[in-house]
Amino acid sequence: MEPIRLYFDFASPYAYFALPGLEKLAExxxxxxxxxxxxxxxxxxxxxxxxxxxxxxxxxxxVTDMKRSAAFHGIPYRHPARLPVSSHLPAxxxxxxxxxxxxxxxxxxxxxxxxFFTEGEDITSEAAIIRLAARSGLDEAKARDAVGGxxxxxxxxxxxxxxIADGVCGSPFAILDGEPxxxxxxxxxxxxxxxxxxxxxx
Amino acid sequence: MEPIRLYFDFASPYAYFALPGLEKLAExxxxxxxxxxxxxxxxxxxxxxxxxxxxxxxxxxxVTDMKRSAAFHGIPYRHPARLPVSSHLPAxxxxxxxxxxxxxxxxxxxxxxxxFFTEGEDITSEAAIIRLAARSGLDEAKARDAVGGxxxxxxxxxxxxxxIADGVCGSPFAILDGEPxxxxxxxxxxxxxxxxxxxxxx
Numbered sequence: 001m002e003p004i005r006l007y008f009d010f011a012s013p014y015a016y017f018a019l020p021g022l023e024k025l026a027e028x029x030x031x032x033x034x035x036x037x038x039x040x041x042x043x044x045x046x047x048x049x050x051x052x053x054x055x056x057x058x059x060x061x062x063v064t065d066m067k068r069s070a071a072f073h074g075i076p077y078r079h080p081a082r083l084p085v086s087s088h089l090p091a092x093x094x095x096x097x098x099x100x101x102x103x104x105x106x107x108x109x110x111x112x113x114x115x116f117f118t119e120g121e122d123i124t125s126e127a128a129i130i131r132l133a134a135r136s137g138l139d140e141a142k143a144r145d146a147v148g149g150x151x152x153x154x155x156x157x158x159x160x161x162x163x164i165a166d167g168v169c170g171s172p173f174a175i176l177d178g179e180p181x182x183x184x185x186x187x188x189x190x191x192x193x194x195x196x197x198x199x200x201x202x
Numbered sequence: 203m204e205p206i207r208l209y210f211d212f213a214s215p216y217a218y219f220a221l222p223g224l225e226k227l228a229e230x231x232x233x234x235x236x237x238x239x240x241x242x243x244x245x246x247x248x249x250x251x252x253x254x255x256x257x258x259x260x261x262x263x264x265v266t267d268m269k270r271s272a273a274f275h276g277i278p279y280r281h282p283a284r285l286p287v288s289s290h291l292p293a294x295x296x297x298x299x300x301x302x303x304x305x306x307x308x309x310x311x312x313x314x315x316x317x318f319f320t321e322g323e324d325i326t327s328e329a330a331i332i333r334l335a336a337r338s339g340l341d342e343a344k345a346r347d348a349v350g351g352x353x354x355x356x357x358x359x360x361x362x363x364x365x366i367a368d369g370v371c372g373s374p375f376a377i378l379d380g381e382p383x384x385x386x387x388x389x390x391x392x393x394x395x396x397x398x399x400x401x402x403x404x
Binding site: 047048049050055056057058060061064065068069072167169179180181182183185186188189192 | 262263270382394
């Protein structure tokens, strides 16, 4: 069976809310969950989509909805002082780790979510990301290289291109057997599809 | 108890999908469901929000999601040949009917949804809307006046202003005890709130 491909941004509250449920769904149905962290603003920009948090009416609504959705899903949440932020630093480290140690990469990723969404950590700070990387076994020299070097940059740029090609228009954005599902609120439809195996109605 | 206020657009598939569930939730919890049909493009324009269906990547995703969501909710659906369309004609008729006969207004509204989303009816056609209005008891002269006269225009314009003031940023958009819920996918959170009576977490 094909993996479930999951595009997301480390600074996306809805990705953070969706991840535990998606990991459980994938496991229950014997699928791999293939993490694909990207920087959403770069994908949106390529598609000509204005950042929703730039519009006051949407920002007001989404801040309310983010806090409520965390409570609804029963997930610890402290709304970040600054949102949106660019998540290119943790995404670069993830992609450097993923090649050599995929489970350390996911461990680092979960730690980034937890630090940003429950501890008020600034994930745009190089020092903070290097500290988080150390907890997943990257020594400081390697972490510095992952954060600022050309390898992490190149891998992340390639994933942003892949996301644009795959029609990603938000975060989280899952692709299951070629079918796209956007949003934490599509988990019930993913579960239904995994159970029903029916095709998209024409 | 306060009614649940529901802003929506007659040409919004997600409003059509959400309506049966919202009517049931309102009934189960002894609340009135206060319909507030608006023309969404006018509200979006006032807020500076670009129509999502104008962006190819969003359009592709939403067409897939609309068809799938209909199947997921078990609701008959034939994707309209043209979408989005302006729903000002049925909205004007609704508001004219609502004053004198609220239940006929809702009956007309359900008929509009059914005609547009299952029968391929063109709800931008005056003749089609006059025919639908006749089924809810409006004679042709009154229906013509509701469709093109100043009363329907003025009532709809006032509702669009109310929607802008209430922070509406899409359709359907429900307000429950002052708390906003955007999207057919927020029904589980509305149900949870009606059951839990908890406050939005700060």
